[in-house]
Amino acid sequence: MTDTLAPPLADFIRGLPKAELHLHIEGSLEPEQMFAFARRNRVALPFRTVEEVRAAYAFTNLQDFLDIYYQGAQVLRTEEDFHDLALAYFRRLAADGGVHAEIFFDPQTHTDRGIPFRVVADGLLAGMVAAKDELGVTSHLILCYLRHLDEESAFATLKAAEPYLDRIKGVGLDSSEVGNPPSKFARVFQASRERGLRLVAHAGEEGPPDYVWQALDILGVDRLDHGNRALEDEALTRRLVDQGTTLTVCPLSNLKLCVVPSLEAHPLRRMLDLGLKATVNADDPAYFGGYLLDNYVRVAAALGLDRAQLARLARNSITGSFLDEAAQAPHLARLRQIDPYRD
């Protein structure tokens, strides 16, 4: 059924100007790239073939995924690696009709194994400049603190980022959610805000609605990553609707990590019906089986989303981005031409 629906739907979605707001750049490391970087950096891998790597991607929860994701990141060692990783991602994004991305990176994953912050940041920033030149795709960089580490380590990361704060748009919070509530990072988020950074956090992926409340009330986030479990709490849902908080939803990630039992059971449609400002994103596309367009197409087919709903998701991604109004305007104008019946 998906086969007969996919081409026209995919063409329509590809033609919508879209921003990707939830993408871990380390999660775009394809097995083929993993081998190429391992070879050029002489890093030993526990896998012999691409097939063996893919066979290892049988996760049933967030932690199983994270263990293999941090292991994969070990092959990234040089500025060139980070540049190449980022540019390869942006090429995929452009092919999917993406016009802008706000990419996460996890500095502690690299600095804790002796790769200097500047190697990571310079490489990624160079890849972002190359993407603008080659593809016309714009991007922002968001530094994520690893929540399984302590706040002191997060503060050290903020300090290492000091020379780059004019080129880093915001900070986020990722890694193992349960047992590491947002409140653990209250002070470093406050310090990040005082430095002019925008704030986002993963919350309500596996963690309870209380973590979403904390992300809003204690961290004061501008945007919420995932947020699925907010739907369990009516007052919280109302708050998110009233505030117009953008949720960066990741359908294929949710499926692969068993946050939902099937795409047919995904809450995206319900989120839109409730008036939540949901967006569609890939999270870690190399690990979860699909880039931005695949996420839109598969969830749209599973939930029967219509063109107006798809255009709304695209519009939410532009208005929910940290682009200023002038930079959003041409994308919104294009969306208006495609979807003239919007409300």
Ligand code: HPA
């Ligand atoms: O989906 C995710 N959740 C939490 N941490 C992460 N780090 C990379 N991807 C993820």
Ligand SMILES: [Zn+2]
């Ligand atoms: Zn994520």
